Amino acid sequence: MQNAQRPNLENGAYVTDVTYPAQFVRELMPLWLGSTLTSLGRLAPDVDQAFDWLELGCGAGLSTLVAAANHPAAHFTGIDLSQREIERATALATRAGLANVDFICQSIEAAADAENSTSPPKRDFIVCNGVYSWVGEPVRKAVERIVAQQLRPSGVAYLSYMSQPGAASFSAAQRLLRLMARGHPGDSAAQARNGMNLLLSLEQAGAGYFVEHPAAARDMQQASAGSDAALAHEYLNEHWQAFHAADILQSFTSIGCEWAGSAMPLDNIDAVSLPAQVQPIVQQLRQQGADALLLETVRDIARNQNSRMDIFQKARSSLATNRLDLSEHRQALLRQKVMLAPPARLGELTSGQHLVLSTRIGPVDIPFAQVQPLLEAVQDAPRSYAELASLPAYAGNPGFINQVLQVLAWAGWIRFIRSPTSTDLEEIEQRCQRLQQVLKDAGLGDWHIDAHAATAMPQGSA
Structure with a gap:
């Protein structure tokens, strides 16, 4: 390997020689984020009105x-350092007739430097998915500068990243993938697959690393099932940090968020996301005044969490808060509306069965x-939270519906939909x-884009 080549990286840091796989992330959608904030008792942006959105690393x-496509009154901007990706996204927007979106070829650092810190904040949403853990500190600081400078008070920032402790166990495997890439010809996708094949061989041979870290073996098997290009973008970048x-949380607090x-709504509900024996420990810590x-x-330790999707809100003035009082929270919940998705699945279950959720802590059964009663109520038509709260089964505990709806939305059983005062759905459809x-x-998949729920899903799952 004396003459081995380096992975194909932009400025030695980020893979750019293979196309980034087109990926839809439902958690980025304005309606999803707004519904989640409402469930948490926080002020949510009105996504039926005009707003401004920025995606960093689109x-x-x-x-x-x-x-x-789902929010014609809003304006959307996506930035990415790959000219190829930006040209492709721009062409797609043009062919679809979407005049309310701009794609800009620009690094996140350049975007942060270009912003005049004295100009008023203008963004209602700033989202950054699949970037933060795969870039160096200067880029991470640039993300934070953009949020600090551009996000309006009460505006929403979304950040995904690999987290401790769950992702830490795969760091040795990631390093091996990068080392193997040095000695393999071809593009980054071929290099990544070559390294993954070696990892699979080591696991099958009983390597102690995988024996001691079964989570790493599980993550490797899952990653191996993806495309070679996805492997390259996930594991061959110079920076890879959990x-x-x-x-x-401390970093974003320091910039006023x-x-x-x-x-991920499930992670907001301890009753279904934490082992039963851990729940009283967390409850005791809360009673003792433990902070976030x-x-x-x-x-994260209880779940062995390997990734997070955090939502932040820009703080308001000292005289105002993003938290709703009990009455405001109740009214915001009652205005929500949901539909069953997809309807055919309800017939698969009977009252004696359980919904089984596959979670970080293992299967979770819900009788x-x-x-x-809730699923039957929405089987034939969308229902409001107020209508569901009036069902006899929930009359004594209407707040229970909030958690149930969040769990079912996470599991893909229901979707939150637009309010009755939404923009003309015919145009949006x-x-x-x-x-x-x-x-x-364009060969980017057969999608069903749901104008009612303002989201997308592969055809066949709709």
Whole structure:
């Protein structure tokens, strides 16, 4: 390996020679984020009105395109350092007739430097998915500068990253992948697959690393099932770091943001995301006044969390808060509306069965009798939270519906949908249908873009 080549990286840091796989992330969608904030008792942006959205590291722009199609009154911007990805995203937007979205070829550092810190904040949403753990500190600091400078008070920042302790066990395997890439010809995708084949051989041979770290073996098997390009972008970058949630929360607090919760609703509900024996420990810590830094660290240890999707909100003035009082929270919940998704699945269950959720702590059983009245109520037509709260099964505990809806949304059983005062859905449906066809023609998948729920899913799961 004396003449071995380095992985194909931009400035020696980030893979750019192979196309980043087009990826839709439902947790980035404005309606999803708003519904999650409402469930948490926080002020949520009105996504039926005009707003401004920025995605940092948008790649092929699939999530930004879906959001733009669903929200014609809003303006969307996606930035990425790959000229190829930006040209592809721009072409897709043009063919779909989406005039409310711009894609800019620019590094995150350049975007932060270009912003005049004296100009007023203008963004209602700033989202950054699949970037933070794979870039160096200067880029991470640039992300934080953009949020500090551009996010409006009460605006929403979303950040995904690999987290401790769950992702830490794979760091040795990631290093091996990078080392193997040095000695293999071809592009980054071929290099990544070559390294993954060696890892699989080591695991099958009983290497002690995988015996002692079964989570690493599980993560490797899952990663291996993906495309070679996805492997390259995930594991061949120079920077690959799992962060402690407490450090991220502290960093965003220092730029005037409040941690709101997780964009993965299940992680906001201890009763279904933590082992039963851990729940009273967390409850005791809360009663003792433990802050979010400690509580989230305990939760991450309890789940062996390997990734996080954190939601932050820009703080308001000292005289205002992003937290709703009990009456405001109740009214915000009652205005929510949901639909069953997809309807056919309800017939698969009977009252004696359980919904089984696959979670970080293993299978979690929910007796079907607890959710049957709710699911039956939405089987034929969308229902409001107020209508569900009036069902006899929940009359004594209407707050229970909040958690049930969040769990079912996470599991893909229900979808939150637009309010009755939403923008004309007929126009939005036409925009979504055009984008569906454009994506299909471009070979980016056969998608169903749901104008009611303002989200997308592969055809066949709709």
